[in-house]
Amino acid sequence: MSNLSAEGGHGAVPLEGVPTGVDVPAPEPEWPLYEVFVRGKRGLNHVHVGSLHAADDRMALLHARDVYTRRNEGVSIWVVRADAITASSPDEKDPMFAPSGDKVYRHPTFYDIPDNVPHM
Amino acid sequence: MSEHIHTSPEDEHDSAYSGLLVNDAHWAFGTDFEDPLAGVDTTIPDGVDAPALAAYALMLGDDALVMSHRIAEWTSNAPDLEDDIALSNIALDLLGQARLLLARAAKADASVVPALPEGSPAPPEDALAFFREAHEFRNVRLAELVNGDFAEATVRVLLFSTWRLATFERLRTSRDHVLAAVAAKGVKELAYHRDYSARWFVTLAQGTDESRRRLVAALDALWPLWPELFDTHAVEAAAAAAGVGVDPATVREAAEGVLDQVLGAADVPRPEVARRAGVLGRTGRDGMHGEPLGRMLAEMQSVARAHPRGQW
Secondary structure (H helix, E strand, C coil): CCCEECCCCCCCEECCCCCCCCCCCCCCCCCCEEEEEEECCCCCCEEEEEEEECCCHHHHHHHHHHHHCCCCCCCEEEEEEHHHCCCCCHHHHHHHHHHHCCCHHHCCCCCCCCCCCCCC | CCCCCCCCHHHHHHCCCHHHHCCCCCCCCCCCCCCCCCCCCCCCCCCCCHHHHHHHHHHHHHHHHHHHHHHHCCCCCCCCHHHHHHHHHHHHHHHHHHHHHHHHHHHHCHHHCCCCCCCCCCCHHHHHHHCCCHHHCCCCHHHHCCCCCHHHHHHHHHHHHHHHHHHHHHHCCCCCHHHHHHHHHHHHHHHHHHHHHHHHHHHHHCCCHHHHHHHHHHHHHHHHHCHHHHCCCHHHHHHHHCCCCCCHHHHHHHHHHHHHHHHHHHCCCCCCCCCCCCECCECHHHCCCCHHHHHHHHHHHHHHHHCCCCCC
16 A cells, blocks of 8 residues: 555545545445255255345345245255355356266166155 | 145256145134134133223234334335345234234124224224224334334334233233234244344444444333333233233243343443333323324324225
């Protein structure tokens, strides 16, 4: 940080010993984004249902309850900060997923699944 | 409604909402739009005076109705979308409690229900909500105050839900089946209201200088109406003696204990502000209300009163 600044449009002004607020980090303009996962009933997986803003983890959970489960949709909620998610990029789609496209022997398609086996 | 409305099994794998329409069993009672007390035993317990039971149910119902309306006024005005929905949910929970309790009052003693013009389709609980004057309402005065800022809403919901939850925890063993059922349902709702407001209380107290200043100001402003919640009115004493109601004085210790925990976590001292006196000793439970309740009711009741024969 230099000891002169033109910030504020007043031309270069000295900063030594003056409370300018230049080194104070700007407050976050918005609450961080959280992704919300809801489990509909026991035995099923958590499924991504949407996202919301909250100040902290616990508030995110309360907000998720209010926004995404008010019609009795869930028995369990996960929330995770969106910036904590590492996602694959569309650019690497081919190296990531194309190689498994022709390996039909990896699919258990040669078995008959009985009707009473759920969630297969 | 049909018992099983299954979506296709493949869809169930992908959608968190697929279990929603499986059957009606998970809907709590009281969602019937025709009769809110359908399926609940409404006989008056032996030895209980029906008008006294009705008067007691009116008090609890009016608390919920007036508080619900004040919180509902936050809709579209909260600081952000998520809290807008949270406050609306709280208002709706309380409105549901109000509907059941006013219906209970009307069922126990039909003479409490205002007369409506011939041909009006309004059910008794609507008649009670929309066709009584302010002095006929029996809610505590904490519920009726004009809304302030978000800190004021936080403190008001915290005080109200802490007190009401302590009351409902005891009301679950009421000899009246309806009040016991309303309390059993309400305890879960109020526990959430208290959790929500307590977390915001701590967050605002430990946030910025400005958020703490506003929170403490709101607490000081509402504190004078806190002791009134634990006054024992003759109606409440009679209901408690008959085993159908709760004497508010008996839940004070539990409620104060919870509140002290929240104040401690927030590092906010108990205010030293005197209680607000009644008018000639009369408070909300006696029908003595501030002017704002009249204005609130004027808005809340205007449509129903303009169209008493209206079909909704």
